[in-house]
Amino acid sequence: MTIKTRFAPSPTGFLHVGGARTALYSWLQARANQGEFVLRIEDTDLERSTQEAVDAILEGMEWLGLNWDEGPYYQTKRFDRYNEIIAKMLEEGTAYKCYCSRERIEALREEQAAKGERQKYDGHCRDQGPRDTDEPFVVRFKNPTEGSVVFDDHVRGRIEIANEEMDDLIIARSDGTPTYNFCVVVDDWDMGITCVVRGEDHINNTPRQINILKALGAPIPEYAHVSMILGDDGAKLSKRHGAVSVMQYRDDGYLPEALLNYLVRLGWSHGDQEVFSLEEMKQYFKLDDINKAASAFNTEKLVWLNQHYIKSLDPVYVAKHLEWHMADQQIDTSNGPALAEIVTALAERAKTLKDLAASSRYFYEDFAEFEESAAKKHLRGVAMEPLQLIQKKLAALTEWTQEAIHNAIEETAAELEVGMGKVGMPLRVAVTGAGQSPALDLTMLLIGQARCEQRISKAIEFVATRINS
Structure with missing residues (x-):
């Protein structure tokens, strides 16, 4: 059997890091088993879904390199299919029309709350025959009333929920639009999904969805419900902890390799290894190795990984x-x-x-002014002679190489009988405008001969003005 997973975000906002980690785990489950990965956009929330959010999700997935084999599928383009299944369920008696008013449902909930009972639909319309009326209705799934739903979660272990704990789920609203929990079931069935990886907030949905799948005679996929990501203070990750949008990490200067490596370790491990290439992730990843405890986001660790990849890629x-x-x-x-x-x-x-x-x-650009502290320290009167001499030597170079530049600096220091720093530091400030840079000879090589000479002249003028003021 081919392993087939899916990532199914709702386009009501950007792709956040929690969603990106879920996508990564789902993608790795497919890739580690030579399977297929499906991207599905669950846009049934018509009021909150936006094209801007869809674009942000696709951009985030592409930037991370989480390529999909099928999709993106859009639920709003599959309403005919959902309605076809609902009509069949009504005909077969696994679903029914519920005419209960909103007022009745609210009164029922208040009564149950007052008695300390679990709030759920009481099945008032469950066994009533069809009505010849224009009254508005919703369609409910006829959930089993006996027995229980049992499934072995890759992260949580064995989970069992009694059917009597669940009510008859609405699968179509009064305006005829199908609901999220129903669309998910039909999609997973139609798309041949064999393994569902998603957040722990969906655990309560899973028994309901399994019962609908059973009623449809559809195969039951495996499930893995991953824990939430917390901020470093133990609270649920939010904007106050820093960037939460995947593309914000791009904007802040992180490489996708660094973010993926960081996310895969937020709840999964392979021994003590910290740095993983994508190929290593695919080689070692197993759903059963995901930790069920919540993971805390640590920006310092992400920065460390980013530095590693900037240096090593x-x-x-x-x-x-x-x-x-x-x-x-x-x-x-x-x-x-x-x-x-x-x-x-x-x-x-x-x-x-x-x-x-x-x-x-x-x-790439000339600077208008020298960094104040660096100029105050290094562009003083004593820098005039070293700057003038090094300028002559650099102008005489017929080859602008790192070795030639280095030799010119050494020769200047030797002629003036001063340490290299007495030449190098004023020169560094002259050509870069600041007191820090990579190796000076390499820096000057990359800046170019003409630019260096022009900037040294500017520095000499600055020192002269300082002497005469």
């Missing part, structure tokens, strides 16, 4: 993701080094691609 690949941030920060990269070279030069210092982009601006 192919610079050309990282540069493709960096392009977005350069454009977002309006840095024109057409006049300067290849982005892959920037990644190689700055990877050791960068926590995020957003930081990397910001710190690389001087490779």
Whole structure:
């Protein structure tokens, strides 16, 4: 049997990290077993579903690289199919029309609450015959009243719910639209889903859905209900803990590899291993290894993973993701080094691609002013002679190589009989505008000979003005 899983978000908002982890686990279950992965958009909530949210979900899935084999399917395009099944169930007696008014239902709930009883529909219309009337009605599933539903959850273990605990679920509203719990059942059946991976908030829905599947004579999939993700303070993850939208992590400078690696470890493990490639995830992932305890989000761990991937992935690949941030920060990269070279030069210092982009601006654009603290410390009168001499030596270079630049700096220090720092630090501030950069010879190589000479002249003018003021 081919393993077939699905991710079925509702397009009422962005793709959040909890949903992304569920999608990842479902995707891995399919990929680890040479199965198929389906993307389904559950948009039956017509008032809250938006095209903007659909686009955000698709963008998030594509950015993460969680490719699907079928879909995206849209529930709103399958209403004819749902209504066909509902009509058949009414005919077979596994569903019935309920004419109870909203007032009656509310009164029933108040009475049950006053008695301390569980609030559920009392089956008033369950065994009544069809009415020849124009009264509005809903369609309810005739849930079994005896026995229980038992299923072995991959995460929770054995779960048993007595049928008497459940009421007759509404499967079609009074306006004729089918309800979420019913659409899910028909979709999973029609699409041949063999394993459902979803959040623990759906556990109460599962027995109801299993009973409907049984009534339809459909196969019952396996289930895995994963725990929620908490913030580092133990509360449910929310906006106050930082970014919760997947694409916000893109905007904040994280690589998809880092977020996927982090999410897979939020509730799943393979020994003590922390860093996993996608291939390793596919090789080792098993649903039964998911921890049923809630997981706490730790941003520091995510940052650590992001730094690891910025440093270890192919610079050309990282540069493709960096392009977005350069454009977002309006840095024109057409006049300067290849982005892959920037990644190689700055990877050791960068926590995020957003930081990397910001710190690389001087490779492509001239700066209006020197960083105040760096200029105050290093562009003083004593820097004049080293700057003038190194400028001459650099101008005389016929080959602009890292070795030639390094030798010129060394020779300047030797001639002036000063330490390398007395030449290097004023030079660094001159060419970058700041007091920190990668190795100076590499930095200057990437900035280019003409730009370096122009910036050194600017620094010499700055020192001269400072001396004369």
